[in-house]
Amino acid sequence: MSGAAVTVEGMSKASAPSGDELLKVLSALGNPHRMRIIAALSEGRNYVSALAREIGMGRPLLHMHLQRLEAAGLVTGSLELSESGKAMKYFELSPFSYVLTPDAVAEAARTLTEDEKTTVKESAS
Amino acid sequence: MSGAAVTVEGMSKASAPSGDELLKVLSALGNPHRMRIIAALSEGRNYVSALAREIGMGRPLLHMHLQRLEAAGLVTGSLELSESGKAMKYFELSPFSYVLTPDAVAEAARTLTEDEKTTVKESAS
């Protein structure tokens, strides 16, 4: 949808991510809890409550962090039914790959939307 | 100073950054203004006041952001004397390189110091 071209299978390739995308990924990863969640998930998929117990944090909090990670496209969640009929939300890592170099960041920065706080406004002439 | 082994010239190589280091880099880069600063600096070194005018932000703010970037090892500042004797602080990009993949993040997360907030307290029994 923007900038780059490379599009491998269902995997986001690192070639020239849009500024907004990179920004979302970086701010999502720039948090100790979220990094730890990635680590926990790297050992296999798991559902929220179990994950919460494993990492030792409240469910509401975990839920919110997972949401942030999912919004950045780093993890994927899917609601499934267990054998007993209980609904469980399983999360797993999405295969991502980003390269951080001065030029890569600079390049992405130029495509930053900046403040999309400009809800409406911008048509004078 | 930690984990990895690779050590090229005077450049921080991406092999296995410590959790704390990666965290600092990611949170430093996860900010639109800071990304834009990197972009501006990618076109050459510059001093604070000029940079502030170019990007369009207050000096105190820029100063603070540059400090954050420098603390993460992404830019370098050096106070120099201009011909006229004026003191100018020039900043320039440091050559960094980090690879972001699920495993790389997970690996780094395991070496997280987390809360060094344990100032004092912890001795009941």
Added chain:
DNA sequence: GACACCTGTCAAAGAAACCTGACACATGTC
């Protein structure tokens, strides 16, 4: 001296991120 430029810092306001406890809803077992 008054003005231009540069450097740095501080305090207080504002915004955004974070975290917690309580609540809602399901299901299956004793």
Added chain:
DNA sequence: GACATGTGTCAGGTTTCTTTGACAGGTGTC
């Protein structure tokens, strides 16, 4: 029904980040 498991959300307080304006200092020129 009472209890365990799972899901989700919301209000509110706390903490951290961001931003601004005012101030300190320095230099050199008119």
